[in-house]
Amino acid sequence: MSGTRRGLSSNDIARLAGVSQATVSRVLSGSARISEATRAKVMRVVEDVGYTPNAIAQAMRTRQSRTVGVAVSRVTNPVVLEILEAFGARLSALGRRMVVWNTDSEGEAAVIEAIRQGTVDGVVFTAASHQRTAIDEARARRLPLTLFNRPLPEVDCDQIVSDNRNGARTLARYLLSGGRRRIAYLSGPLDRTTLLERDRGFSDALAEAEQPLWQHCGAERVFDQQRFRQLAILLMQQAERPDAIACGNDMIAFAVLNGLASLGVRVPEDVWVAGFDGVAMSGWDLFDLTTMQQPWDAMADAAVATLIDQIDGNDSRAGIAQSEATLVVRGSTDHWHPPAQRHDKQRSPNGRNQ
Amino acid sequence: MSGTRRGLSSNDIARLAGVSQATVSRVLSGSARISEATRAKVMRVVEDVGYTPNAIAQAMRTRQSRTVGVAVSRVTNPVVLEILEAFGARLSALGRRMVVWNTDSEGEAAVIEAIRQGTVDGVVFTAASHQRTAIDEARARRLPLTLFNRPLPEVDCDQIVSDNRNGARTLARYLLSGGRRRIAYLSGPLDRTTLLERDRGFSDALAEAEQPLWQHCGAERVFDQQRFRQLAILLMQQAERPDAIACGNDMIAFAVLNGLASLGVRVPEDVWVAGFDGVAMSGWDLFDLTTMQQPWDAMADAAVATLIDQIDGNDSRAGIAQSEATLVVRGSTDHWHPPAQRHDKQRSPNGRNQ
């Protein structure tokens, strides 16, 4: 019923233009020495019939799929959005396709399968839990590989990350300078190197100020919005409440803000809240979240550049490229203290919660 | 430097197992009649060397890429997340790959190119603006095609949509029954059939109640968060304020809530707010948004089923399948009125804003 869905091939074009298939191929790749006359003749036919080379056959012949895979964890984490949007735009501009693996729902199997099937020329692993078998598979096949926002020092490959430890140090110092003394730190499972580094940096700064961490809790199991919301509620129901809650990332901070809202706890009057990542939503009035802003665009640029370089065989390894996150102070913390750093893209005239 | 990244082929397996390449292929496809002895012999070698068939070559031979494309608009719209997550999981379970096109940043070109290049077996177009040339291209190539959440009656293809007109009618009746009389309706560009239908349904219900629409405004250009936030602020700065703001979708409603928060306007005491779509975030305490919940999972099931049927040549066309959205009442409207429908998955003990 569906008719023969067969497209035209370069052979058809060759016949129509009265040249050989090889000539058609050369005209379209634009590389070889072709006379202007035949080039025009071929292009004319190509335009007329609307021919486009079959990408599958090209991939077969060149052994390059012109596709890169990006493995992400929970797609519902807005930081993943920032990453995907940045990568998609850049790869598309370079004429590459992008496939996305949701390692949260599909596991590593899909990634490993794709690597072995040869459907991707390279892979990017973004913030996620271990995934070591998939990484090892890529290494074993010598497949270009970049870690993004997720250092793994023991793996020898390009890593585009931010200095999470130092960033967390900056954040902790800011909270201390704002007079916070009962600081709770809320984070996720520490098999995520990103969160682990942030924990360390945070502890560094507190130790350096000879200030104990008031409370440290984390959801050991999964990255679970409801769980963090509940933890925030428990924190505030104690006899002695914290005066600041620092979070391992913005998503956790959102959950905390939700929990506080359900209790009627005011931010920042009753407690300060701070996140880490700088996702777009953190600037919304309802969150107005102080956070460590990562330079997503610059990081994506670097990651795509180094990955494509590897794919194309230019041996310009990036190694471990560390960028710095910058503190963005918003209404979820009392922002009078460091006057130079006030950042209000969306001006909110009467501050938070009026 | 990078060594020869050549994997093993079915020829290698055949040689190692002492059979022909054809036999290896038949064993792995599992279909043909192969004796148990040779099957075991081949599988043994396959396991030992860790062989996986080259998907590119398979695609070349079978003329099936086992990949479907999904065109989405702004990736930052959370509804897109719901859709991508639902599609990804289902396609992965069926052993299909998924590529995502962000038509907002890449335009239609990438979609058309992929269709012509033969890298996808079928396409799904989700909520977005027109994209007619891409749709026409797919039709011309007889490529399986499904419209998702986005009716286009003049196009003859499967369409999985919800009854937006009726849903909006339900929402309007609810607001009226709650005593709202000065209702503003805030929507986006009406070249999106989804929003157009919702506008119509909303008008239907008001006309039927002989109640005029207080105010109707929309951003004509783009889908712009900042713009809707500003519109909400302007609405509330008028001499006579609306007592309810209904929004064309949840994303607009979030922008409105942000604008109201920046003014210190209370919800629902000063004004009710309602959305449409039922994205996961609408249940967060800070939004607590009354909305029309679309049955995303069921819709994704239907879309994937009909698309795969088309790809596999089973002529079970779904036609235009319309599902119903259900009203979910939350704290952004005064929820005492329709007692049966209170929906509180996340119990918020003291209600909104304490």
Next chain:
DNA sequence: ACGCTGTGTGCATACGTATGCAAAGATAGC
């Protein structure tokens, strides 16, 4: 006229798989 260089084109092949067809072996019917 001959050789030589350079330019433009065609011929042939390989990439890795799936599959139609034929053939070899096994089993059964007479």
Next chain:
DNA sequence: GCTATCTTTGCATACGTATGCACACAGCGT
């Protein structure tokens, strides 16, 4: 024991493209 049927396997080929190699031909110097 001979033919007929069934099962299992191999041979050969095609999918659409890119590219090494050879070849034709023009231009030019001798």
